[in-house]
Amino acid sequence: AQTVTQSQPEMSVQEAETVTLSCTYDTSENNYYLFWYKQPPSRQMILVIRQEAYKQQNATENRFSVNFQKAAKSFSLKISDSQLGDTAMYFCAFINTQGGSEKLVFGKGTKLTVNP
C-alpha cells in the first residue's frame, strides 16, 4: 500500500523566519505527483504547491518551495518569511495510477503555528 508519512505532528516558528516541514512517501511507481495542501482554522483545504515526479526542478510558489529528493522519496516544504496567516495544518499528498485507481493519499498532517 502506498503511504505518506509526516513525522512532525506539530511545529512552531517565529514570524519572518523560515520553517521546513518534512514528508516521505512509499511507492514502487516511477511517475507520480506530490502535493502540499494547507488547511487553516477555517477548515477549507487549499493547494499550496504541486510537484511532478518526472521533473527534477523543485517547484516554487512565492514564499513556498519544495525539496524533492526522488531517490530518498522525500518531499519537504520550506516556508520562507513566515507570516501569521501561514498558521494551519499542512498535509502532504501523493497520487499515481497504481492498479488503475487514481487515489490521492494524504499524510496525517503537521500543525504549524506562526508566532508573532
Added chain:
Amino acid sequence: DAGVIQSPRHEVTEMGQEVTLRCKPISGHDYLFWYRQTMMRGLELLIYFNNNVPIDDSGMPEDRFSAKMPNASFSTLKIQPSEPRDSAVYFCASSFTWHTELFFGEGSRLTVL
C-alpha cells in the same frame, strides 16, 4: 466560479437516523471525491467518481454508507443508519483530471449523538 459547494455545513443527528450530505462540484470538473476527516484517522478517501461513474469505493467503511452522482453537477453521500463513530467532517472535492489540483468544499461537520 463559486467553488465546490457542500451542504449542510453542520448536522447534528441521533443514532439510527439517516444522514444525507450533498455536494455540487465545480463545473467542468470530471472527478469528484468524498473524504472523511477525523483526529484519529486523518483524511480518508471514501469514494471517487469519474464522469459520474463510481471508480473506487474501497474506502467506504461499510454498507451503511452509499454515494451517488446522478449528474455532473450533484453528488450525495448517505449514511443509513448513522452511528456515533460516523461523527467527522466530510469533504467533497473536485478536479479536472486525476493529477491536477483538488478543489475542496468547506466540509460538512457531522455529529451523531
